[in-house]
Amino acid sequence: MILVVEAGMTTLGDFKRSRHFRAAHGGRGMGRRAHGKNAPDVTIRVPPGTLVRSHPDGEFLGELLEADARLVVAHGGRGGRGNVHFASATHRAPKHAEKGTPGEERWIELELKLIADIGLVGAPNAGKSTLLAALTEARPEVGAYPFTTITPNLGVIALDDEHRAVIADVPGLIEGAHEGKGLGHHFLRHVERTRVIVGVVDGSAADPVGEWDAVAEELRLHDPTLLARPMPIVFTKLDLPEARERWPEVRKALEADGHDPLGVSAHDGTGLDALLDRLRTALAEAEDQEDAASGDATMRVHRFDPLAEGWEVVAEGDGFRVRGRRIEVQAARTDFENAESRDRFWRLLERLGIDAELRRAGAGAGAAVHIGPVELEWGDDD
Ligand SMILES: Nc1nc2c(ncn2[C@@H]2O[C@H](COP(=O)(O)OP(=O)(O)OP(=O)(O)O)[C@@H](O)[C@H]2O)c(=O)[nH]1
Numbered sequence: 001m002i003l004v005v006e007a008g009m010t011t012l013g014d015f016k017r018s019r020h021f022r023a024a025h026g027g028r029g030m031g032r033r034a035h036g037k038n039a040p041d042v043t044i045r046v047p048p049g050t051l052v053r054s055h056p057d058g059e060f061l062g063e064l065l066e067a068d069a070r071l072v073v074a075h076g077g078r079g080g081r082g083n084v085h086f087a088s089a090t091h092r093a094p095k096h097a098e099k100g101t102p103g104e105e106r107w108i109e110l111e112l113k114l115i116a117d118i119g120l121v122g123a124p125n126a127g128k129s130t131l132l133a134a135l136t137e138a139r140p141e142v143g144a145y146p147f148t149t150i151t152p153n154l155g156v157i158a159l160d161d162e163h164r165a166v167i168a169d170v171p172g173l174i175e176g177a178h179e180g181k182g183l184g185h186h187f188l189r190h191v192e193r194t195r196v197i198v199g200v201v202d203g204s205a206a207d208p209v210g211e212w213d214a215v216a217e218e219l220r221l222h223d224p225t226l227l228a229r230p231m232p233i234v235f236t237k238l239d240l241p242e243a244r245e246r247w248p249e250v251r252k253a254l255e256a257d258g259h260d261p262l263g264v265s266a267h268d269g270t271g272l273d274a275l276l277d278r279l280r281t282a283l284a285e286a287e288d289q290e291d292a293a294s295g296d297a298t299m300r301v302h303r304f305d306p307l308a309e310g311w312e313v314v315a316e317g318d319g320f321r322v323r324g325r326r327i328e329v330q331a332a333r334t335d336f337e338n339a340e341s342r343d344r345f346w347r348l349l350e351r352l353g354i355d356a357e358l359r360r361a362g363a364g365a366g367a368a369v370h371i372g373p374v375e376l377e378w379g380d381d382d
């Protein structure tokens with residue numbers, strides 16, 4: 001079972017309908033040393049930004065970010081060896097043959113974290129979706145009531161002839177969002193993945209600055225590094241007389257907080273060109289920040305690396321046990337009768353540093369080393 005990123009997908013909605021996936025059985029072995037056919041891999045398409053955990057323990061299995069990224073989530077069983085493997089000089093036609101091992105079976109949890117370059121963030125009803133529609137071809141639902149948007153809509157803006165950026169309207173954030181209020185956790189997780197945050201301040205609100213301050217505070221409480229991202233601020237609905245009236249005062253207050261706010265109207269187009277310019281600058285700034293921070297562990301983008309999966313060596317009985325999902329799976333799948341397979345497995349132990357750790361822990365000749373279902377006897381050199 002392999003999860004594969006499909007670039008155009010934007011939701012996990014398909015999984016509401018189908019949640020069970022099963023690969024076919026492999027073929028049977030046949031006479032004349034013929035192997036049974038492997039069953040084809042089953043690939044399951046997921047959108048970019050999918051996080052994968054095992055269920056119910058929640059163990060993190062990987063995240064799939066880029067187009068065509070793949071993650072094996074369940075391995076097929078290994079075929080059993082046929083009777084020809086058990087033939088000997090004295091026993092030419094043995095009846096004994098092994099059974100195949102069953103394939104892995106498991107539940108996984110998928111979570112989609114949005115990956116957009118720019119996120120429109122603000123209180124409910126601030127005009128985020130309308131702004132997205134005015135800037136892009138996206139046609140999100142717009143409503144004169146809070147929480148019209150409950151899953152982000154994505155649009156694409158042209159920055160210049162060659163460059164495009166993905167912009168999303170993150171659902172409205174309310175006070176207490178960082179504690180999960182109004183699906184806050186859910187919405188804030190989308191914000192984490194955006195490189196530029198556009199603060200959308202509602203021109204029709206009685207207290208636009210107070211409302212925005214509350215949103216900014218929720219961002220800070222969720223993750224203080226969010227506020228360090230480039231964050232242009234826009235004041236919306238400037239076509240409305242009451243918004244125009246408030247604008248000078250709101251502008252002053254926001255400037256006092258160190259912002260350089262832009263007044264816009266998605267209805268009559270005021271300020272949208274200036275906003276596009278701001279977005280270009282902000283994205284360039286984000287790129288500089290990311291370059292500068294690329295050595296900084298707290299801002300690193302984590303990619304799935306199967307070799308990075310952990311393992312540990314613990315003492316067990318007279319010998320040792322190696323724990324770790326990948327190495328245990330490999331051990332279970334390795335045919336230790338087969339010199340080539342044995343070598344491969346040995347090389348994996350070396351590559352992961354498990355061999356060195358075992359020796360450090362005192363595994364000498366004759367020591368028993370358990371890995372998953374197998375017990376190996378440690379040799380001197382090989
Ligand atoms: N006059 C005017 N009304 C606007 C403008 N932008 C948005 N509105 C109105 O404000 C209301 C809310 O707009 P939305 O775009 O749905 O707001 P939102 O921020 O996406 O709201 P949620 O998704 O509920 O968080 C709607 O009634 C819009 O028609 C604007 O530029 N001018």
Ligand SMILES: [Mg+2]
Nearest residue numbers: 128129148149
């Ligand atoms: Mg909306």
